[in-house]
Amino acid sequence: xxxxxxxxxxxxxxxxxTSVFNALTGLKQKVSNYPGTTVDxxxxxxxxxxxxxAHIIDLPGTYSLNASSLDENVVVELLLNKTDKNYPDxxxxxxxxENLKRNLLLFTQIxxxxxxTVLVINMADxxxxxxxxxxxxxxxxxxxxxxxxxxxxQNLGIDSLKEIINxxxxxxxxxxxxxxxxxxxxxxxxxQAFPNQDLYKLWLVISQDANFGRMSRKTLDIEKFKTxxxxxxxxxxxxxxxxxxxxxxxxxxxxxTIDTTKATGLRARLDRILTHKVWGYVIFFVILLTIFQAxxxxxxxxxxxxDGAFASLSHWLKTVLPAGIATNLLAEGIVxxxxxxxxxxxxxxFLFLFISVLEESGYMSxxxxxxxxxxxxxxxxxxxxVPLISGTACAIPAVMATxxxxxxxxxxxxxxxxPFTTCSARLPVYLIIIALVIPEGRFLGxxxxxxxxxxxxxxxFGSAVFSAFLLDKVLKIQRKSYFVIEMPNYKxxxxxxxxxxxxxxxxxxxxxxxxxxxxISIILFVLASTGIGRQFNNADYIVRMEVAxxxxxxxxxxxxxxxxxxxxxxxxVAGKAIEPVIQPLGYDWKIGIAIICSFAAREVFVGxxxxxxxxxxxxxxxxxxxMKKEINPVxxxxxxxxxxxxxxxxxxxxxxxxxxxxxxxxxxxxxxxWPMAQLVFMTALAYLVALIVYQFLx
Amino acid sequence: MINEIIQTILxxxxxxVATVFLxxxxxxxxxxxxxxxxxxxxxxxx
Numbered sequence: 082x083x084x085x086x087x088x089x090x091x092x093x094x095x096x097x098x099t100s101v102f103n104a105l106t107g108l109k110q111k112v113s114n115y116p117g118t119t120v121d122x123x124x125x126x127x128x129x130x131x132x133x134x135a136h137i138i139d140l141p142g143t144y145s146l147n148a149s150s151l152d153e154n155v156v157v158e159l160l161l162n163k164t165d166k167n168y169p170d171x172x173x174x175x176x177x178x179e180n181l182k183r184n185l186l187l188f189t190q191i192x193x194x195x196x197x198t199v200l201v202i203n204m205a206d207x208x209x210x211x212x213x214x215x216x217x218x219x220x221x222x223x224x225x226x227x228x229x230x231x232x233x234x235q236n237l238g239i240d241s242l243k244e245i246i247n248x249x250x251x252x253x254x255x256x257x258x259x260x261x262x263x264x265x266x267x268x269x270x271x272x273q274a275f276p277n278q279d280l281y282k283l284w285l286v287i288s289q290d291a292n293f294g295r296m297s298r299k300t301l302d303i304e305k306f307k308t309x310x311x312x313x314x315x316x317x318x319x320x321x322x323x324x325x326x327x328x329x330x331x332x333x334x335x336x337x338t339i340d341t342t343k344a345t346g347l348r349a350r351l352d353r354i355l356t357h358k359v360w361g362y363v364i365f366f367v368i369l370l371t372i373f374q375a376x377x378x379x380x381x382x383x384x385x386x387x388d389g390a391f392a393s394l395s396h397w398l399k400t401v402l403p404a405g406i407a408t409n410l411l412a413e414g415i416v417x418x419x420x421x422x423x424x425x426x427x428x429x430x431f432l433f434l435f436i437s438v439l440e441e442s443g444y445m446s447x448x449x450x451x452x453x454x455x456x457x458x459x460x461x462x463x464x465x466x467v468p469l470i471s472g473t474a475c476a477i478p479a480v481m482a483t484x485x486x487x488x489x490x491x492x493x494x495x496x497x498x499x500p501f502t503t504c505s506a507r508l509p510v511y512l513i514i515i516a517l518v519i520p521e522g523r524f525l526g527x528x529x530x531x532x533x534x535x536x537x538x539x540x541x542f543g544s545a546v547f548s549a550f551l552l553d554k555v556l557k558i559q560r561k562s563y564f565v566i567e568m569p570n571y572k573x574x575x576x577x578x579x580x581x582x583x584x585x586x587x588x589x590x591x592x593x594x595x596x597x598x599x600x601i602s603i604i605l606f607v608l609a610s611t612g613i614g615r616q617f618n619n620a621d622y623i624v625r626m627e628v629a630x631x632x633x634x635x636x637x638x639x640x641x642x643x644x645x646x647x648x649x650x651x652x653x654v655a656g657k658a659i660e661p662v663i664q665p666l667g668y669d670w671k672i673g674i675a676i677i678c679s680f681a682a683r684e685v686f687v688g689x690x691x692x693x694x695x696x697x698x699x700x701x702x703x704x705x706x707x708m709k710k711e712i713n714p715v716x717x718x719x720x721x722x723x724x725x726x727x728x729x730x731x732x733x734x735x736x737x738x739x740x741x742x743x744x745x746x747x748x749x750x751x752x753x754x755w756p757m758a759q760l761v762f763m764t765a766l767a768y769l770v771a772l773i774v775y776q777f778l779x
Numbered sequence: 780m781i782n783e784i785i786q787t788i789l790x791x792x793x794x795x796v797a798t799v800f801l802x803x804x805x806x807x808x809x810x811x812x813x814x815x816x817x818x819x820x821x822x823x824x825x
Contacts, residue, residue: 403782403786404782405782405783405785405786405787406783406786406787406790407785407786407787407789407790407793408786410789410790410793596800596804597801597804599797600796600797600798600800600801600804601797601801603793603794603796603797604794604797604798604801607790607794681801681805740805
């Protein structure tokens with residue numbers, strides 16, 4: 082077996098660290114969480130020259146080793162814990178050629194931990210345009226390390242980086258800064274108290290206490306040595322930073338030259354337009370419109386293909402498998418249930434494709450900046466923007482992302498309003514209902530359906546912001562968190578990065594809900610095919626007697642029998658019991674069952690309806706057609722009409738239909754009070770809005 | 780007859796597996812993952 086080494090990929094945010102990770106590992110990567118935390122852990126394997134293998138860990142972006150968030154703390158914890166199985170044999174520090182000075186701070190800190198440290202200078206393709214030239218041999222000498230000048234965009238220097246990693250043992254582990262120079266007296270005492278420990282590591286363990294850290298100090302009796310107050314420790318940290326920058330300045334003075342006349346002002350000009358107080362919002366609005374229109378225009382063909390393929394698969398299964406209840410389960414339960422969710426893959430993939438392009442291009446940071454202005458007017462700081470925007474993918478990581486908000490009340494408000502933002506699980510519900518009740522016409526080249534979808538996204542974000550405004554009045558936040566965001570340079574998105582994001586997110590969407598939908602489809606099918614009592618068991622006889630006078634074809638009679646059996650099956654009886662509650666909203670018992678099942682995950686709604694409508698029905702029909710054919714037995718009009726459809730869309734826009742979000746809110750607030758309040762408030766609001774809208778529109 | 784028995788067994792098995800999965804997913808698993816540390820401790824994450 083070939084030898085494997087641990088390589089930690091570390092760097093400031095926006096240095097192209099993930100691009101380096103992708104370039105090294107390709108698709109051989111997996112994402113999990115750091116133990117006990119909710120911070121993403123990305124790992125991958127890279128083959129190095131001469132048979133050596135590297136286990137690459139992409140650590141969260143951090144500006145320094147003075148941790149101020151949970152993400153940064155993960156980096157510090159790993160680098161200080163030699164017993165950790167992921168403790169790096171070599172640290173690869175990724176820097177951006179345009180921000181080398183700031184990026185080198187982290188490099189000097191990690192090098193001082195005496196870990197073999199490689200410096201990667203990324204985005205080398207921008208050097209000429211920005212008038213930057215580097216004397217690499219001199220920089221290597223001054224920084225006492227090996228440097229890889231690379232460009233992930235042009236795939237340059239990756240092989241040389243692999244070669245350097247391969248020879249990591251030859252890299253000097255001498256520190257850049259003599260730690261005791263920070264405060265000779267203090268560090269002298271520290272050295273005497275712990276003679277066998279590395280001085281800089283000790284200092285990091287002690288100084289983390291002044292910040293956010295959750296460092297375990299059990300092994301070191303540091304508490305006894307805490308001779309300085311927190312403010313004094315912070316002052317020493319600042320002194321350390323100044324000393325490091327003095328060192329960095331002296332190195333760059335000789336190793337780097339920047340011809341400012343060559344640097345273009347394109348970024349500044351773009352920023353002036355894209356973050357303009359009026360045009361910035363107009364451009365963002367136009368981009369949103371384009372995205373939603375494209376989602377509709379591009380996804381229709383693959384969606385129709387998937388829908389048709391699943392309908393044919395059901396039919397084919399019934400033809401080739403022996404007749405019986407298990408065949409029916411497969412053809413009428415599992416296949417339509419899964420098809421009900423898989424048809425949304427094209428639209429989900431396109432949505433994440435656009436989001437990924439916006440992130441990769443650097444535009445998303447400008448959106449966060451724009452939203453910060455709006456948020457402040459509603460009583461929230463910009464720190465709430467990131468959770469609210471990430472809530473468009475899923476509320477769970479968004480709730481976790483609130484951990485960066487220091488002020489508890491502000492954090493609580495953000496947690497409580499995040500579920501209003503339109504998550505990807507709402508998307509299938511919106512898409513199917515919009516397709517059924519919104520006409521296909523266009524207004525100024527934009528389809529009504531795309532406009533409706535965009536309206537729902539804006540409604541979700543607007544509801545979150547408005548609720549935050551109300552909660553701010555009730556909870557009265559005295560002190561707001563400050564918000565600092567780095568504006569990365571504009572870049573042409575890397576196709577490989579975009580592709581990996583789209584594949585990962587789509588996979589998470591399909592497999593996350595897929596297993597639940599599969600299980601629910603099986604249970605629903607069994608409950609829909611089983612019944613007790615005369616009405617279910619003698620359905621055939623009862624229906625034939627009822628229609629004896631009518632001139633119906635055998636096929637119509639069979640449909641009526643299936644419908645009668647379903648109505649008197651176990652699921653039918655349960656659905657009928659809750660029907661009085663949901664009837665005023667324009668829904669029947671089948672929708673009621675789908676709403677209840679979708680409490681497990683919102684997208685289950687579509688899978689549930691697909692299963693219920695498939696039981697005993699024509700197996701070659703698509704899900705959309707089946708839903709379109711449903712007739713409200715009370716009014717005689719199509720069940721999914723404009724009034725009931727809009728009512729359903731608004732119900733899902735406001736309702737807290739997600740058990741997992743409730744569980745994570747409980748975990749984050751450490752109380753059942755807040756998730757329960759959230760559940761009651763959001764459900765009551767959803768019911769009320771859906772009721773008013775249906776009664777008004779019907 | 781055999782076909783009917785086999786198909787019934789398959790459906791019952793699938794139903795049992797599905798039920799156990801959902802119970803594990805939404806009842807057992809969240810309890811296991813329950814936070815052991817109260818808020819205010821070093822690693823509560825607040």
